[in-house]
Amino acid sequence: MAQKQGAIEIAGIESIRKSLSDRPFFYRLLINSGRFVVRKPLGGFGVLVIGIVIFAALSADVISRYDPELSFSAAKPDCTAEQAAEIVVSPTGQVTTKPPISICFDPILALQAQEEPLVRLKLTTASPDRIQTGERTLVSVSPSSEHWLGTDLSGRDLWSRIVYGARLALVIGLGASLVAVLLGTTLGVVSGFFGGVADMAIQRVVDSFQAFPPFILLLLFTQTVDKPNKYFLAFVLGLVGIAGVVRITRSAVLSAKEDVYVLAARTIGASDTRIMARHVLPNIFSPIIVVFTSAIGAYILAEAGLAFIGLGDPLAISWGKMVNEGRALGPAKPLMALFVGLALTVTVLGFNLAGDALRDVLDPRLRGRGGRAGF
Amino acid sequence: MQAYIIRRALINIPVILLVATLVFFATSVLPGDYVLQRLTSNDSVENATPEQRIKHLADVRKELGLADPVGVRYVKYMGRLLKGDFGTSFANGQPALEPFRDGIPYTAQLGLMTLFVAISTSLPIGVLAAIRQDSWPDYILRVFSILALAMPNFWVATMILLYVVRWGLWEVPITTHPLLWEDPAGSIKLFGIPALAGGLAAGAGIMRLMRSQMLEVLRQDYIRTAWAKGVRERVVVLRHALKNAMVPVLTAMGLTLAGIIGGNVVFESLFNIPGVGFKILDAIRARDIAVVQSFVIVIASFIVFVNLGIDLLYGFLDPRIHYS
Numbered sequence: 001m002a003q004k005q006g007a008i009e010i011a012g013i014e015s016i017r018k019s020l021s022d023r024p025f026f027y028r029l030l031i032n033s034g035r036f037v038v039r040k041p042l043g044g045f046g047v048l049v050i051g052i053v054i055f056a057a058l059s060a061d062v063i064s065r066y067d068p069e070l071s072f073s074a075a076k077p078d079c080t081a082e083q084a085a086e087i088v089v090s091p092t093g094q095v096t097t098k099p100p101i102s103i104c105f106d107p108i109l110a111l112q113a114q115e116e117p118l119v120r121l122k123l124t125t126a127s128p129d130r131i132q133t134g135e136r137t138l139v140s141v142s143p144s145s146e147h148w149l150g151t152d153l154s155g156r157d158l159w160s161r162i163v164y165g166a167r168l169a170l171v172i173g174l175g176a177s178l179v180a181v182l183l184g185t186t187l188g189v190v191s192g193f194f195g196g197v198a199d200m201a202i203q204r205v206v207d208s209f210q211a212f213p214p215f216i217l218l219l220l221f222t223q224t225v226d227k228p229n230k231y232f233l234a235f236v237l238g239l240v241g242i243a244g245v246v247r248i249t250r251s252a253v254l255s256a257k258e259d260v261y262v263l264a265a266r267t268i269g270a271s272d273t274r275i276m277a278r279h280v281l282p283n284i285f286s287p288i289i290v291v292f293t294s295a296i297g298a299y300i301l302a303e304a305g306l307a308f309i310g311l312g313d314p315l316a317i318s319w320g321k322m323v324n325e326g327r328a329l330g331p332a333k334p335l336m337a338l339f340v341g342l343a344l345t346v347t348v349l350g351f352n353l354a355g356d357a358l359r360d361v362l363d364p365r366l367r368g369r370g371g372r373a374g375f
Numbered sequence: 376m377q378a379y380i381i382r383r384a385l386i387n388i389p390v391i392l393l394v395a396t397l398v399f400f401a402t403s404v405l406p407g408d409y410v411l412q413r414l415t416s417n418d419s420v421e422n423a424t425p426e427q428r429i430k431h432l433a434d435v436r437k438e439l440g441l442a443d444p445v446g447v448r449y450v451k452y453m454g455r456l457l458k459g460d461f462g463t464s465f466a467n468g469q470p471a472l473e474p475f476r477d478g479i480p481y482t483a484q485l486g487l488m489t490l491f492v493a494i495s496t497s498l499p500i501g502v503l504a505a506i507r508q509d510s511w512p513d514y515i516l517r518v519f520s521i522l523a524l525a526m527p528n529f530w531v532a533t534m535i536l537l538y539v540v541r542w543g544l545w546e547v548p549i550t551t552h553p554l555l556w557e558d559p560a561g562s563i564k565l566f567g568i569p570a571l572a573g574g575l576a577a578g579a580g581i582m583r584l585m586r587s588q589m590l591e592v593l594r595q596d597y598i599r600t601a602w603a604k605g606v607r608e609r610v611v612v613l614r615h616a617l618k619n620a621m622v623p624v625l626t627a628m629g630l631t632l633a634g635i636i637g638g639n640v641v642f643e644s645l646f647n648i649p650g651v652g653f654k655i656l657d658a659i660r661a662r663d664i665a666v667v668q669s670f671v672i673v674i675a676s677f678i679v680f681v682n683l684g685i686d687l688l689y690g691f692l693d694p695r696i697h698y699s
Contacts, residue, residue: 204389204390204393205393207386207679208390208391208393208397208675209397210630210633211390211394211676212397212671212674213634213637215634215640216637216640216655216671216674218637219640219656220398220402220671223405223659224401224405224406226406226407297525301527304527304529304530305527305638305641308527308529308641309640309645320527320529323530323533324533327533327536327537327645330540331536331537331541332541334537334538337530337533337537341526341527341530344527344530345526345527345530348527349521352524
């Protein structure tokens with residue numbers, strides 16, 4: 001007896017629930033993500049962390065409280081908001097003030113503020129010019145209600161800078177992984193599918209990439225331009241990470257191309273390109289997704305390492321660079337390095353956990369092969 | 376076996392030549408060359424007109440062999456390389472491998488200490504987590520390994536350094552850098568921090584692989600047979616299981632070694648250790664390309680042959696593996 005799809009009406013029973021696959025797409029998505037979180041709580045935590053980082057990166061302008069490039073200096077407590085607002089620093093660094101700067105500036109209070117977080121401050125902005133005129137920048141003050149995580153060595157609000165740093169981490173992590181997967185998959189599929197001379201050549205190139213300590217390869221590549229910007233860094237990191245992707249896709253292609261559907265496609269006269277794009281590629285999709293997600297954390301760490309030794313994007317707000325600035329503050333003020341490093345750790349942890357969980361679900365054969373992509 | 380070794384060694388030769396090519400072209404597209412980097416900052420020809428300056432630069436370039444087109448330089452470079460000549464450093468005219476020889480004791484010591492920390496934490500922890508699967512020790516050790524994988528190693532080193540100095544645990548010798556056989560205590564104080572930070576990070580990946588491999592092996596029939604014969608736990612775990620689980624772990628260690636050598640660049644510049652990484656960073660910054668090229672080729676050859684050695688070790692661990 002043919003049954004109608006959907007709810008089945010049986011006397012006495014209200015209705016039997018529809019199967020999940022009959023439900024609308026978004027409902028299915030919701031249920032499936034719920035199941036993912038229940039089955040892989042750590043993965044769920046990772047996804048949550050990634051969500052927070054993405055949120056921070058997208059809404060940095062709103063939640064950062066201050067401009068991350070703004071240096072703060074101490075103001076006299078009796079300086080009113082209007083007086084403070086009279087000090088205007090134009091983008092060119094020119095200072096125009098109606099009252100003399102000294103009205104709103106108290107060097108003693110500023111000194112105090114660096115030692116004692118409870119001193120309440122009214123803040124004005126300081127440009128490098130004004131620092132030179134003897135005004136006291138709030139260098140590395142302790143956390144307070146004004147500056148949740150304190151300020152850095154140029155008197156900039158640390159919380160704002162950490163929030164803005166999420167942007168670079170995301171661009172680097174996702175961008176590098178995308179580059180590595182796009183190029184690596186292409187090479188891997190060609191290498192595995194055609195075999196022979198192409199395979200031999202690609203494999204030797206991959207070998208030579210793997211013979212480099214990845215970090216040194218990275219150093220060489222990043223130095224090929226004068227001032228690497230973040231997109232160039234992401235591209236270079238992806239290039240360094242290609243070798244692993246080629247290896248994995250190649251072995252996946254080798255097993256996929258022996259399958260019967262490839263033979264069937266060939267029998268009906270499909271071209272190589274068509275077989276690769278329509279038959280082989282969709283069947284190796286899960287290892288590709290796994291490679292994509294599991295390497296993101298490693299790329300973020302590698303960029304941070306580069307920035308830490310001063311070879312990153314000189315203009316970007318980078319967590320790695322900030323750890324080094326925190327180190328420069330010396331052992332008396334370890335908090336900045338601590339906070340920035342925690343942000344870095346939690347972000348990488350989130351990507352690693354989510355990647356691991358996704359791998360367990362999508363490609364159980366790779367279980368336990370987690371790693372830092374050689375970095 | 377012998378034929379296998381010879382064939383593998385022969386495959387490595389084109390790989391190393393490819394590395395040499397890659398590093399040649401990477402260094403030849405670096406913006407600004409050595410002459411520009413060095414001579415514009417302290418020009419020996421004072422009060423020279425711009426034309427004289429340009430001529431002077433051109434003369435020096437010609438003298439250093441930088442005036443030829445890239446293709447000519449590449450052929451000359453490969454020719455020299457095949458004769459075993461790595462060229463001379465622009466900075467002091469000495470053989471390019473001279474600074475490498477100076478730096479190798481520091482890097483070797485740091486690398487070995489890091490490897491020691493990595494292996495001595497990862498193997499016992501991995502095995503322990505596997506044989507006590509889903510117990511509290513397992514959970515704690517897994518959390519530890521996940522964290523160690525996520526923490527940037529330079530940050531861990533920075534935090535240890537800051538707190539060691541802050542709490543006055545010991546004096547970190549930053550201006551001097553004694554080797555282990557020169558001043559054992561001072562050397563441990565300096566090298567201990569990067570070795571610990573780098574070793575934990577490098578070990579974390581091995582730890583997880585070790586655990587999953589052990590879990591897989593412990594489910595095999597021959598392990599059940601060993602238990603059934605009444606073999607003691609220690610022997611089952613160490614002789615029957617560990618040996619069989621080691622093969623993929625060894626491969627991972629080979630890759631880790633490359634990571635450690637690269638990671639040393641960061642640590643050596645952070646702790647002022649004049650090792651190979653420190654010097655290669657200097658050479659890249661100064662565009663002393665002969666030094667960069669020779670360093671990279673030697674390091675790459677080292678890694679390639681370590682990996683070959685690891686491949687040969689498989690046979691001792693697992694007699695079922697045949698080399699053909």
